Amino acid sequence: MAQVNTCLKRIFTIFNLFFAIVGGVIILLALLSQFFTSANGGENLEGRTSGLIVLYVAGIVTLVISILGAYGAHKESRVCLIVFLVCMVIGCLLMLRVGVPIAFARPELKGWMEEKLRSVLPLDKASDNVKNTADGLQAGLHCCGLFSYQDWEDNIPDSRLCSSQEEEEMCQAVGYRMLLRETRVYSRPCFPIIMHYILLVVDVMLGIFFTMAALALLGMILSSIMIHQMNSGSRPTMMLTVPTIFSTPPPKYQELHNPPPY
Template sequence: MAKISSCFKWTFVFFNSLFAIFGIVIIVLGLLGQPYAEEPNARTGVIVFYVIGSIIFCIAVLGAYGAHKESKCALIVFFILMCLATAGMLRFAIPLASARPEIYSILRDHFKTESNLTEDQERALNPIQEHFHCCGLFNGYRDWRGKVPDSCNCVNPNADDTCEMMSSRSVWSKPCGILITEYVMVITMAVLFSLAALAILGGLMSLAMIIRVCACPETQLPSFPLSYKPPKYTEVINY
């Protein structure tokens, strides 16, 4: 006899199936990025994609199996993994949120030592400069080493935009590196905190199922007949 509500069980299985698909998507992204991973840092990023996708897929399959089969061992392991995942994501998200100024300064010092922008960086920066009204990475138009593209031209500035003169041209003074870093960090923190919240929810749901599975079975009391007929008078006399 099933001890867990079928609606609760299949809801848990459904969300774990979605997470399994999410893990497969991460693995596929790693496969798609592998042909472009020529540098050691890029190869490390691809390996990280493989590892994270595989871990998410395995944990999701474990949770779905434990709920479907009402396996106490699988649900306990899933609950422990959810606790560890929550602690790990908060361990990265909270220091990342508090260390944003330090990260900006580290990146700024790193890009000050760069000699020239690569061709890939130039192609990626052109649409960003035109859309976000910025120029260069962390040093403004100076990052282009005299070859400032037209996307840096200060055209139709808004109230928050600032421009500066470069010889006979007016270019955006705000570096794009600050904007890119801020967007990346905000998205990363949002993903980490969201996954931590989902891990807490998954842990609570698995804990509720563990309690239900481990509950003692209900014992039925012996039934007694409620209708009682006294013996007849003649039967009492003859006895």
């Protein structure tokens, strides 16, 4: 078996070391998420269980594949490298399978979100769950209504009222038919802020998916080169002989005569 190029082995080892770090970080995030969930008394644990399982599985699989690739490069094991190559092919296809539809759906996300949110207006007549969610967004983002303060009609929740300590440019004075005094509310609607964070999360997800796909493609290339080098050294050497059809025939034997005695 031919020896794999030393520089290629080092590059491949560094590549798998990076993959192992990524797997460890994913597992660490899952542990931290589980810890904070338990610290909060296990609230909404049922909805987070599937997410934790996905994180644990992704981290463990990434860690195992990186160890497999590093071991295969160190021991020059063709079987381990072939398994690593198959895992990289599957991983690259999965990342593209998820990332490409998200990339095509991103331009239409804003219109889809706007249509869904407008269907719950007016907010003062929406369900309690929608009202509580809107109140939390307004208090946290310092905004008023989804698209304007008129989304609440004449019912003003405390979450969108400006305090006396708010900056002047963040507030506006509005009047209502049912109120005898002027009220100051946040001037910014919540929908643009919500969309900013949603698109930011989508862009981060796209960056992760396509980066992982590119890394998987790089792993495919490196492992393929190493397997090719091993296969090249394991092929039997073939002896080539020159055909004798056009070769010059040897000279005929000549009869030797003893010289006559004198």
